[in-house]
Amino acid sequence: MAKTLYLFASGRLGRKDNTLCVELEEGTKYYPVETVGDIYILGEVDINKKCLEFLSQKEILLHFFDYYGYYVGSFYPREHYNSGYMILRQAEHYLDGEKRLWLARQFVLGAVSNIRQVLRYYHKRGKNLQEIIDAIEPLEAKVPSCGSIEELMAIEGNIREYYYKAFNYILNDTSFHFEGRTKQPPQSPLNALISFGNSLTYTKILGEIYKTHLDPRIGYLHSTNFRRFTLNLDIAEIFKPILADRVIFSLVGKKMITAKDFEYRGGAVLLKESGRKTFVQEFEEKLQTTIMHRALKRKVSYQTIMRMELYKLEKHLMGEKLYQPFVSLW
Structure with missing residues (x-):
């Protein structure tokens, strides 16, 4: 492989x-x-x-x-599996407001379901997260009735605010205290880890899209515009909690990454090369971790599940089967 x-x-x-x-x-x-x-x-x-x-x-x-470990772009070779038919189906589901909104809701529901699973996992292991779980659930209940992409993204943003507060309880490490989300550049060690982990997830999914008939430029939750890729951002919402975030919790919890793995430049916090190497090693191991797949009744890796998520989306766009996002059960 x-x-x-x-x-x-x-x-x-x-x-x-x-x-x-x-x-x-x-x-x-x-x-x-x-x-x-x-x-x-x-x-x-x-x-x-x-x-x-x-x-x-x-x-x-x-x-x-870039120098800060922030994703700046990709060299995306000419698509080998280009499909005019699939591009038309993608465009149809984007231009039709109801079809686009339905798909966008599924991506958010998948993301929130996996966020909730992560919170429940750590709550059962002694982290007092019930208050945060209780705050997220009524917001999640509003997702199916959202009438616009803007309303949907606002609710998703509110859910993530509560979710990020849970990081302080899960990590219980003053060196990685979460006070607010900052990007480009990140202004705390935890923000640097979140940004780096998210970027790895975006690019891994982009690589999987390349192996399908899908066009990465047509997203649904994230608006299609002059920005190069958006579909990978949509799919990444589902996987960030169970891949990137779980890797962060593991690295910090096991002291594999500590305050010594960061440097400060002005208002920016950079993950040093040592920290990046440790992160990608753990991330790659996570991608190859296998879990029992309910439908296939056999074990598959998270990277395979990413590709399967894209195949499910293709079937939805072709009208063969309604798309349902992957939700972890652990």
Whole structure:
């Protein structure tokens, strides 16, 4: 199975025959192209046109992160599975207000259901989260009756405010106290972790969309506009609580990432290379964790479940089966 290649240090990425060549200060490493699924560039890495053509030919996506560890964009090769029919179905469900709103509600319901599952999981393990769970449930009950995308996103935003407050109870670590969500750049260690974890989730789903007939530029909860990709943001809402957030709780809870893994630049807080490496290792392990799938009656990985979520969306768009979001049962 092809794996993700993470490049943290500065250097050069190139092609050597049928192999990817990474030139770093400590030496040169070679990676058979068949073993690479996608590439994450988190350092100052030079790359030339010849290499980009090679990656496009091999259908390998490149994801770029800035100095703060914030996602800035992707090299998305020409789609191999492009489908005019599917693009028309996606556009139809976007332009029809009722169809778009129905799908957007499903993404929010999936996100909130998984948020609730995370809260219940930690509540059962001694974290006093009942007050927050009780505050979220009436907001969740309003989702099916939302009459607009704006109303839906407002409710989803209110739910996440309560959810983020629960981080203080779950983590119980003064170094990772949550006082408010800040982005671009994050202004606290916990915000830096949340932003990094969310970005990994967005890009992983983007990579899975590339392997389907779906066009990532047409989203439903997140408006389709001149922004490059939005569908991956929609699907990510479902998976962020059970992937990115659970990884954060594990890393901080086990002291695998501590205050020493961050540096402060002006008002920005940066996750150091050591912290990023630890995070991606735990994140990749989480993606490959297998759980029993109710419908298939066999164990599948979270990464496989991501792809299956996209197949379910395709069937909905084609009118074969109504889309229902994945909800974790643990």
